Amino acid sequence: MAEAEPDIGPDTGERITEAEHAVMEVLWARAPLSATAVAHAVGRERGWGLATVKTLLSRLVAKQAIATEPEGRRFLYTPLIARTDYLGGESKRLVDRLFGGRAAPLFAHLAEAEALTSADIAEIEALLKELKQ
Amino acid sequence: MAEAEPDIGPDTGERITEAEHAVMEVLWARAPLSATAVAHAVGRERGWGLATVKTLLSRLVAKQAIATEPEGRRFLYTPLIARTDYLGGESKRLVDRLFGGRAAPLFAHLAEAEALTSADIAEIEALLKELKQ
DNA sequence: TCCTCTCGTTTACACACGTAATCGACTACG
DNA sequence: CGTAGTCGATTACGTGTGTAAACGAGAGGA
Numbered sequence: 001m002a003e004a005e006p007d008i009g010p011d012t013g014e015r016i017t018e019a020e021h022a023v024m025e026v027l028w029a030r031a032p033l034s035a036t037a038v039a040h041a042v043g044r045e046r047g048w049g050l051a052t053v054k055t056l057l058s059r060l061v062a063k064q065a066i067a068t069e070p071e072g073r074r075f076l077y078t079p080l081i082a083r084t085d086y087l088g089g090e091s092k093r094l095v096d097r098l099f100g101g102r103a104a105p106l107f108a109h110l111a112e113a114e115a116l117t118s119a120d121i122a123e124i125e126a127l128l129k130e131l132k133q
Numbered sequence: 134m135a136e137a138e139p140d141i142g143p144d145t146g147e148r149i150t151e152a153e154h155a156v157m158e159v160l161w162a163r164a165p166l167s168a169t170a171v172a173h174a175v176g177r178e179r180g181w182g183l184a185t186v187k188t189l190l191s192r193l194v195a196k197q198a199i200a201t202e203p204e205g206r207r208f209l210y211t212p213l214i215a216r217t218d219y220l221g222g223e224s225k226r227l228v229d230r231l232f233g234g235r236a237a238p239l240f241a242h243l244a245e246a247e248a249l250t251s252a253d254i255a256e257i258e259a260l261l262k263e264l265k266q
Numbered sequence: 267t268c269c270t271c272t273c274g275t276t277t278a279c280a281c282a283c284g285t286a287a288t289c290g291a292c293t294a295c296g
Numbered sequence: 297c298g299t300a301g302t303c304g305a306t307t308a309c310g311t312g313t314g315t316a317a318a319c320g321a322g323a324g325g326a
Contacts, residue, residue: 017312018140018230035273048137051316054274059313072274073323079196086244087231088246094227097151104256106224110142111264113221125261131234131254152284168303184286187304192283206293206304 014063016086022046023056027066027085032076147196149219155179156189159214160199165209
């Protein structure tokens with residue numbers, strides 16, 4: 001296990017699941033939204049009902065991943081955690097779990113799985129150049 | 134939902150969970166092993182009892198991730214899926230799910246999360262050079 | 267004012283997962 | 297030959313997750 005903070009941790013809350021992540025993406029894309037608006041957006045992609053999306057929103061609120069702000073009679077939902085932080089965290093988790101924290105093997109496996117486009121390669125080259133400075 | 138192959142797929146079976154992955158790692162490292170042997174190895178790292186490891190082995194057999202071969206009175210377990218395939222698949226899943234299939238953003242986030250050592254960078258550079266040929 | 271619609275909250279439920287005890291068959295020592 | 301140990305299989309159980317219905321309070325039209 002080794003889940004970093006076992007006790008008090010007022011900051012991040014718990015991990016975001018895959019279904020919750022779909023909701024987060026909508027919120028990251030179009031800032032504060034009502035539950036219905038989120039449901040429309042996510043429901044279209046994933047085929048979820050309004051009730052399902054509401055549940056996911058509640059769970060995200062409980063996990064302190066999003067905040068509610070009253071707007072008239074209903075609430076608007078806004079992300080509390082940055083997309084960058086989430087993506088970086090998840091990426092690091094994968095690298096730690098599967099590759100012992102080393103990014104190079106990950107990269108090698110992506111290459112082997114043909115998950116690298118030439119555009120990717122060019123971009124990564126550019127990033128490397130920056131990192132080396 | 135959206136599990137790549139909805140119909141026939143005699144090959145891979147279902148997804149391997151995190152706990153099961155720990156068992157797989159032991160099997161990948163030291164080819165055919167008895168349940169007890171696996172339990173010793175994994176139990177040491179994760180603090181699991183013999184019963185727990187046996188359950189995981191059974192589930193892996195059900196998922197056709199490992200095969201059993203009778204050795205005298207007990208069974209020896211051997212991986213059916215290659216470590217490379219698993220790692221590549223999981224990596225691709227993450228890239229698809231979080232980065233729309235593009236590896237470059239993943240790389241950028243790893244860099245930002247300071248998950249890249251200079252050794253990683255050097256290795257990746259070497260890989261890039263190979264890929265470009 | 268009353269009914270209906272709409273929100274957010276509460277409760278539900280099946281299945282996956284982590285973790286494990288129990289069971290039935292078989293072996294091997296005494 | 298019986299009894300204890302070992303092995304794989306079966307069953308168990310709490311929690312997380314995906315998916316959703318039911319409920320209760322407030323808003324707005326009739």
